Amino acid sequence: MPVLDLLSSRTSTHTRSARIALVGNPNTGKSALFNRLTGSRQRVGNYPGLTIERKSGRMRLRGRDIDVLDLPGLYSLAALSPDEQIVLDVLSGEAKGEPRPDLIVCVVDASNLTRNLFLVSQVAEVGVPMVLVLNMWDAAEATHTTVDYKTLSARLGVPVIPTVASKGRGLDELKRAIAQALDETPRMESVSWPQPVEDAVACLRRGLGDIDDREFSDVALRRMLFDVEGSVIRDSVSHDERSRERIDKARGHIQEGGWDPTQVESLVRYGWLETLLRDIQETPSKPRRSFGESVDDLLTHRVAGVIIFAAIMYVVFQSIYTFAAPFMDYIDAGFSWLGSVVGSALAGTPMLQSLVVNGVIAGVGGVLVFLPQIVILFLFITLLEDAGYMPRAAFLMDRLLGWCGLSGKSFVPMLSSYACAVPGVMAARTIQDPKARLTTILVCPLMSCSARLPVYVLLIGAFIEPATGPVVAGLVLFAMHFVGLAIAVPVAFVFNRIVLKGKRTPFVLEMPPYRVPQMRDMAYRVWSRGREFVINAGTVIFAMSIVIWALSYFPRSAEVAESVRQAEVTTLAATEGISEESAALLIDDDPSRAAVLESKTEAAYLETSYLGRAGQAIQPVFAPAGFDWKITVGVIASFPAREVIISTLGILYNLGADVTEEDSNLVTAMQRATLSDGTPVFSPLVAIALMVFFALCSQCMATLATIARESNWQWAAFTFVYMTALAWLGAVAVYQVGSLIV
Amino acid sequence: MILPALHQVKTTASSDSEVSVPGEYLALEKVRAGDEGFLWFVGAADATVQRLMSMGLIPGAFVKVVRVAPLGDPIMLEICGYQVCVRRREAAALAIRRSGATTPTGTE
Structure with missing residues (x-):
């Protein structure tokens, strides 16, 4: 009979493809292992919580196709956040359209075994076959931590494989173990619960039986008993109010047994782990100070840490500015050349020429010109992430940003947005807490991106500098870069209080050790970011450019x-x-x-044109900000990309579309422009109002498209509405208050 | 890794009369860099504290305050050979019993 059983299980597993899932604490190298197993290059970073969404890939093992699922890292199955919920859903087989995995590969950090095995002991109780991977074996060896993994395997009853995923060590053994485990379905020994807990589980099962049709597993019932807060208990209590009573009653059994229900899980599991690891694990009794700790003393120092942080950010910001400029010029020149070549080739058909040159090439080129900035920015972000600096920056900045609902982790995306909000919004992926992540995404476009700079330079050069001199002009330029940041903090506060109601998720962040970034992973990530950006420019921007072109061309x-x-x-x-x-x-x-x-x-x-008529129709809206219809047209035309206002104003002030911000003719034309009653259109006040408008307005299709992709279209629409409203209010306030003073 | 034997920490800490003794315990809300000792509970565990417990911050575990962020918050703790940062207010239910003290015992 056992032989028959074995045979039947073998044939059944061989005839279908298997599914395995990688589970483990954050920053244990799951993604690196996933990349090695599947050959795909998912991003790997030295930052807890990089796998925000689930990633799946495929590997072939002994002639069998195996789907590999890379799940977000988590510390406990007491799921608090959506990414932790994903893991719970997959493990319990409740994920939509997905059967439960056939095998769980638990990835643990070999140098931090005890804490990592806490989660493993929870996963074991789900009852899915398991293989345990002791990853980062080299790091454990470096700290003289030794683990007798063979004895561990014998005690747990599952295969235990030491690996170094980043270098590909131990992979063959792991693959062999996976193939074998799929056939033999080993299940891990786990905690035996004290009698009061068992009584409470039985009591709760009986109690919920009367009021809830659902069949609960022991694992789910224990979660209800143990967790103060969490998805399982939330579901059960929201299902029926009486559930709360039953849970409290069952908890009474635990209390009578002398345990605190909120502490019993951790105490029992850690107690069990201590017994499990006795004589297996040897750690140096007094670990000597590592190089990383000395670096940390400096990088997270109260004074030096902040100075170094500012210096690093300055270097990043400055590099983006300096190094990107020549490449941007090349791209710009390339598109101008392309425009002129295509333009003369299509000279016979003026409409097609205008569509291709002014619409597509100018539109797509205007966005692609930012590619060098994107690449340089992601090079730095990747470097800082992989080396392990980001959690330190988050630690330094948390207090400054925490009060308004952002978290320390929001700082890097916000800073990135000074170059361009597109990578900034993408960098918000590193924020685990979905609420803080969304708030960050929503305020990132307020940071003064590099596309605003030409507008500032033009307006300050034309109207501020002649009136006040270069020193004040420089200060105004500096101040314009602070308007967005100054507004972002209260805006984030309001979002958290009113729009994104709910409790603020705690800041619990593990500090990973410093690591040397792997060139291969870095290069791949920068490349994939760049590619994403180019694809976006080729699709969304392409389409929008044609729409705007058509609106400004017809009826002609x-x-x-x-x-x-x-x-x-x-x-x-x-x-x-x-x-x-x-x-x-x-x-x-x-x-x-x-x-x-x-x-x-x-x-x-x-x-x-339709756009021009719209501008004249809409002008009354902008009248309180002192804008005439031409400025209004410029503002409207620049909604897809804010730089457009320069070429639009150029056309409007009779100078042709081909002007740059340094074109003195545009400056003089704007200075000379008068309203029908003879008063000048622009005054320094109008110029400041217009700059404030540009500082706060969401005039960038690329950013909105990115927000839509990172969250959804509703939030992109929301960003557009709130920023436009804010910009209008800001411009009107500047103009109205300024008019009273001047 | 210093862990208390189970029978020693079995007792509910949040209702422990010992916690009211001043001086013996130093709330995590008030610690300074360099403070170290055995972890003890002075308040009820909420979701954050439960998360910290699952990360090894259980009663009786040895913790060290490695450093404090520039504006005094958050704080970085070393426990079980790794470092984790928490906000002071979110760890208000935790306290440390200064070094030199023995492993905390319950009221049994």
Whole structure:
């Protein structure tokens, strides 16, 4: 009979593909192991909690296809956050559309065995076959920690394999053990609970039997008894109010037995672990101070730590600025060249030419120009993450950001957003707490990104510097970079209080040891980030560029061009005292006059385009901020990408679309621009109002698309609405209050 | 790794009369860098404290306050050979019994 059983189980497991899941504490090298097993290169970082979502891959083992699931790291099955819930769902077979895994590969840090095995003992009780991996074996050896893994295997009843996943050591043994375990289904010995706990479980099962149709496992019932707060107890109590009573009654058994129900689990498990590991594990009694600890003394020092932190951030920020500039120029020049080549090739079909050159190439190129910044930023982030610096930065910054609902981990994404909110929002993935992560994502676009800089430079150069001199102009530029940050903190506070109701999740962060980053992993991650960004530019930005182009191009009636030409000819004829025919000839023959006419025609087209009409219709909305309809058009046109305002203002002020922020002609044209009553359009006050608007407004399709991908479209829409509202309020406040003072 | 024998810590700490004795226990809310001792409970365990317990911060375990963040919070603790940081307020239910003291005992 046993032989028959064995045979039947063998045939059944051989005929189908198997599923295994990697489970373990954060930062134990699960993702590195996953990459080694499946050959895929999922990101691996020295930062607890990098696997925010589940990743799955496939490996072939002895002719069998095996799905490998990489689950988020967690410390306990008392799931508090959504990523921990994922693990619980997968283990209990309650994940949507997914059967329970056939085998759990528990990955533990060999140098921190006791704490890691706490989770393993919980997982064992779920009753799924298990293989135990003692990863980072080399790090344990380095600290003279020895583990008699053969005895451990004998005591637990499951295979125990030492590995060094980052270097690929022990993988063959692991694969062999996995293949064997899939056939033999070894189950791990776990904690035997004291009688009061067993009584309480039985009592609770009886108690819930009357009021709840669901069948609860011992594991689920114990979670209800032990956890003060957690998904299992939340579900059961919300199901029926009486459940709370039954749970309290059952807890009485534990209390009568002399245990505190909130402490009994940890005490019993750690007690069991102590017995389990007796004579197996040897740790140096007095560990000598490691190099990492001395580094830590410096990096997390009250004074030096903060200075070093500021210095590192300055270097990152400055490098992004400096190193990216030449590459950005190349890309920009490349797209200009492409535009001119394609432009002349399509000269015969002006509409197609405009679509491709002004729409697609200008739109996509305007975004791709930020690729070097993205690459450099992610190079630094990856380096800091892999080396293990990020948790230290989070430790330093937690107090500064914690009060408003952000966490120390929010700081890096926010800082990244000073270069570009797109990688900043992506960097928020490192925040485990979903609420703090969402808050961070929502405030990241408020940081003054590099695309705002051209707008500031243009407006300060035109209106602030002439009035106040270069020192104040420099200060204003500096201040503009602080507006967003200053607003972000109270905004985050409000989000947490009003929008994202609920309790603030605690800050419990493990400090991983420092590690030398692996070049291969780093290069891959930077590459995959860059690729993601380019794909985004090729899809979302591409589509948006065409839409905006169409709105600013059509209807483009011939009458518009004709009336502009007629007006120009009439004016020239009047000023020069010549006939209209000669004036027309003069315009056609003189290239500079022809260029002026063309610019004016473009401006007229824009004015009568759907976008132009919209600008005039919407202008009353922006009147309290002192914007005329042209600025309004510029503001509206720059919603897909804020830099667009420069080329838009260029068109509107009759200078053609091809101007840069240093173009003094645009500056003089804007300085000369007057309203119909003769007063100048721009004053320093209008310029500041406009800059505040740009500082706070969500004018970046790429960012909104990224927010949508990192959260969902509703939150992207919310970001757009709140930032636009904030920008309008800010601009109006500046203009109205300023008007009273000036 | 110093762990108390089970019978010694079995008693409910949160209702322990001993905790009211001042001076003996130093609340984690008030510790300074360099303080060390055996962990003890002076309040009820909430979800955060339960999480810390599952990470090894159980009554009787030896902890050391490695460092304190610039503005006095959070604090970094060393326990079981690794380091973890917590906010003071979130660890308010925990206290340490200064070194030199024996492994804490219950009221049994």
